Amino acid sequence: MAVSDHVDLNGFVEGVKKRNPGQPEFVQAVQEVAEDIFDFIQDKEAYHREQILRRIAEPDRVISFRVCWEDDAGNIRVQRGWRVQNNNSIGPYKGGIRFHPSVTEGTLKFLAFEQTFKNALTGLPMGGGKGGSNFNPKGKSDREVMRFCQSFMNELYRHIGADIDVPAGDIGVGAREIGYMFGQYKRLTNEFTGVLTGKGLEYGGSLIRTEATGYGATYFLLNMLKTKGEDLQGKVAVISGSGNVATHAAEKVTMLGGKVVTLSDSDGFVHDPAGMTQEKINWVKQLKNVRRGRISEYVDAFPGSSYHADKTPWGVPCDVALPCATQNELLGADARLLVANGCKAVSEGANMPTDLEGVHVFKDARILFAPGKAANAGGVAVSGLEMSQNSARISWKEEELQRLLIDIMDGIHARCMEYGQQGGGYCDYVKGANIAGFKKVADAMLAYGVV
Numbered sequence: 001m002a003v004s005d006h007v008d009l010n011g012f013v014e015g016v017k018k019r020n021p022g023q024p025e026f027v028q029a030v031q032e033v034a035e036d037i038f039d040f041i042q043d044k045e046a047y048h049r050e051q052i053l054r055r056i057a058e059p060d061r062v063i064s065f066r067v068c069w070e071d072d073a074g075n076i077r078v079q080r081g082w083r084v085q086n087n088n089s090i091g092p093y094k095g096g097i098r099f100h101p102s103v104t105e106g107t108l109k110f111l112a113f114e115q116t117f118k119n120a121l122t123g124l125p126m127g128g129g130k131g132g133s134n135f136n137p138k139g140k141s142d143r144e145v146m147r148f149c150q151s152f153m154n155e156l157y158r159h160i161g162a163d164i165d166v167p168a169g170d171i172g173v174g175a176r177e178i179g180y181m182f183g184q185y186k187r188l189t190n191e192f193t194g195v196l197t198g199k200g201l202e203y204g205g206s207l208i209r210t211e212a213t214g215y216g217a218t219y220f221l222l223n224m225l226k227t228k229g230e231d232l233q234g235k236v237a238v239i240s241g242s243g244n245v246a247t248h249a250a251e252k253v254t255m256l257g258g259k260v261v262t263l264s265d266s267d268g269f270v271h272d273p274a275g276m277t278q279e280k281i282n283w284v285k286q287l288k289n290v291r292r293g294r295i296s297e298y299v300d301a302f303p304g305s306s307y308h309a310d311k312t313p314w315g316v317p318c319d320v321a322l323p324c325a326t327q328n329e330l331l332g333a334d335a336r337l338l339v340a341n342g343c344k345a346v347s348e349g350a351n352m353p354t355d356l357e358g359v360h361v362f363k364d365a366r367i368l369f370a371p372g373k374a375a376n377a378g379g380v381a382v383s384g385l386e387m388s389q390n391s392a393r394i395s396w397k398e399e400e401l402q403r404l405l406i407d408i409m410d411g412i413h414a415r416c417m418e419y420g421q422q423g424g425g426y427c428d429y430v431k432g433a434n435i436a437g438f439k440k441v442a443d444a445m446l447a448y449g450v451v
């Protein structure tokens, strides 16, 4: 049997580290997948012969470019932009754009790698990509954000297209930024196509795209609870973040009878023991999307709640937790605290919010734990449905889209169960998601030969 150069896991991970210096998040994401895949591919000769694991851990291409823009005071500012086109074996590259000062090439490589498996899990024909910039939209005027987005698109437009690569939003990129970028793409190409998703409803956007990631992560949580004969009724939920994913997860948990007691941002978290109502969640949406304020302001609006600066919410006792802010926001010690406090289920709304140590804590405790690539796939799934609607030049009704989102999340849950069942009623959802996502992409790669 012809075997790969990297037959043992440690050797493979060391190779990835060596080839990607200074990119620890990318190495972490590859290692997590490789840990689960290694056993699965051990006896499958074609994957070894064709070096599938080695090839899947190498992006198709990484585009890096300068983004110059002028601030309101007339100063010339210079940022770096990237698009990582990771793998288009099962469809056009698809994945969000992130604007945050912490963004590096390594961050985007990790996100594009994760996206490839996530998109495969949805069952829709989408490859994996991700892009972004170290631009910080916080504190910038609308005009500054517009000029930055236009300059970013002046380079990006050459590399994307409705059948090539279809970006969407992510941290720091919401409806406002998508509007500016789509406007510039249209101006540069004189084409009106479904080149971006998350668009406004007036210009080709899909109903429920905004809600889809947070709602989907909650549906996945409910599916896991159902395997134990439980639901969300009366369950106390701890949620991090206060952006798109966090607020919509809070909304759906509340709709399904749960009690959301925390939200956060990068400065701290708020604890509301009375639980958040739809009115309070609407107030947070307004705070973040319109006033662009900080979550600390919540305590002034809602007496009885408290603000905890420079802290994460994982020490608040809960039944379920949804990390919905950013990567590596829930560490090993946090995971131990959650388990010790009786948390029964964790559904990741963010991408890779739990570090590797934390993932192992949840797995060892055998609690219900859904990795982001499965739990937060509802967003990209509805983006896929936006692409279909744009191609067909139609708009589906909200009830139809709500039903499709639930169907897709049910399908992802079933795919994870298929490969993740460990006996004794325990499902390793991380393993299930990694194997199911990998298998689909890997089999397509086998069909293409060596390319």
Ligand code: NDP
Pocket (backbone or CB within 6 Å): 102, 169, 170, 171, 172, 173, 213, 241, 242, 243, 244, 245, 246, 264, 265, 266, 267, 324, 325, 326, 327, 329, 349, 350, 351, 376, 377, 379, 380
């Ligand atoms: P938003 O920009 O709407 O919100 C991000 C939230 O996370 C904000 O509350 C932000 O606080 C907080 N946050 C960002 N960076 C940090 C940090 N370094 N430490 C602590 N908190 C931080 O982004 P989204 O809600 O869209 O995205 C959240 C997560 O969900 C990301 O991991 C994203 O990749 C993932 N995701 C998003 C999808 C989508 O459809 N939007 C789809 C699938 C995954 P602050 O205001 O202080 O920055």
